[in-house]
Amino acid sequence: MDSSKLSLLASWMKQSKYTVVLTGAGMSTESGIPDFRSPGGWWRNIDPATVASRYALENRYELFRDFYIMRINTLEGCKPHEGHKVLAEWEKRGLVHCIATQNVDRFHQEAGSRNVYELHGNIRTVRCEDCSNAAELKEFLEKKPCAKCKGKLRPNVVLFGESLPYEALDNATHSISKADLAVVVGTSLQVYPVNQLPELCKGKKAYINLDTGRSSSQFDLVIEGSARDVLTKAEMLLD
Numbered sequence: 001m002d003s004s005k006l007s008l009l010a011s012w013m014k015q016s017k018y019t020v021v022l023t024g025a026g027m028s029t030e031s032g033i034p035d036f037r038s039p040g041g042w043w044r045n046i047d048p049a050t051v052a053s054r055y056a057l058e059n060r061y062e063l064f065r066d067f068y069i070m071r072i073n074t075l076e077g078c079k080p081h082e083g084h085k086v087l088a089e090w091e092k093r094g095l096v097h098c099i100a101t102q103n104v105d106r107f108h109q110e111a112g113s114r115n116v117y118e119l120h121g122n123i124r125t126v127r128c129e130d131c132s133n134a135a136e137l138k139e140f141l142e143k144k145p146c147a148k149c150k151g152k153l154r155p156n157v158v159l160f161g162e163s164l165p166y167e168a169l170d171n172a173t174h175s176i177s178k179a180d181l182a183v184v185v186g187t188s189l190q191v192y193p194v195n196q197l198p199e200l201c202k203g204k205k206a207y208i209n210l211d212t213g214r215s216s217s218q219f220d221l222v223i224e225g226s227a228r229d230v231l232t233k234a235e236m237l238l239d
C-alpha cells in the first residue's frame with residue numbers, strides 16, 4: 001500500500017474539523033460476511049429482486065424469509081474487525097463525527113461507534129409487515145407469524161422498492177454536506193441514493209476500497225486496499 005497516500009489521509013484526518021465516514025459491505029467482508037457485487041458476493045448468485053425486494057416479501061414470502069434467515073445465520077459467530085474498532089476509537093477521539101452505513105450487521109455499533117446512521121436498516125431486529133408490531137428475532141428464525149395479528153414477520157432492512165429511513169438519510173445528508181472530509185470505505189457506490197452522498201461533501205473526499213476501478217473519479221484521494229489494513233495502518237499514523 002502506498003504509504004504517502006496513508007500519510008495524506010492521516011494529515012487530512014488531523015486537520016479536519018468534521019469528518020464523516022460512509023461504509024458499505026466491503027467494511028464487513030473481513031469479518032466473514034460476503035459483500036454483494038464482488039466475486040462470491042450475494043448478488044453474483046442470486047437476483048436481489050427475487051429475495052430482497054417488496055415484490056419478494058409480498059409474492060414469494062417463504063423464499064424471502066429463507067433468504068433472510070440464511071443472512072441472519074451468516075452473522076452467527078462473526079464479529080467486528082480491527083477496522084471497525086479503529087473507526088469507533090476515532091469517534092471517541094473526535095476524529096470522526098459520524099458513520100453513515102449501508103450495512104445491516106450493526107458491527108459498527110458492536111465495535112463501539114455511537115453516531116451511526118443505518119441507511120439500509122438492519123437484519124438484527126424484526127417487525128410485522130401487517131401491523132408493524134416489533135417481534136422477537138427468534139420468532140422470525142422459527143418461521144412464526146406475528147403473535148399479535150398472525151401477519152408476516154420481516155427484518156427491519158430496507159428492501160429494493162422501499163424508501164430509506166427518512167431520519168437516517170436526512171442525518172447522513174446534513175452531516176456529509178457539512179463535512180470537511182468524507183472517507184468512503186468498502187462500497188461499489190452502485191446503489192442510489194447512497195451513491196449520491198459523497199458528492200455532497202464540499203471538502204476533501206477519500207475512497208478506501210479493494211476495487212478502485214470504478215466510482216473513484218470523484219475522489220481527491222483513492223487508496224486501493226482492504227478496509228481493515230488501511231484503517232489500522234492509518235491509525236498507527238494518528239495515535
Ligand code: APR
Pocket residue numbers: 023024025026027029030035036037038041048102103120185186187188189190191208209210211225226227228
Ligand atoms: N476492504 C475494502 N473494500 C472491500 C473489501 C475489503 N475487505 N471487500 C470488498 N470490498 C469492496 C469491493 O471491491 C466492492 O467495491 O467493497 C465493495 C462492496 O460493494 P458491494 O458489494 O456493491 O456492496 P455495497 O456497495 O455496500 O452495496 C450497496 O447494495 O444490494 C444493496 O442493500 C445492499 O447495502 C447494499 C447496497
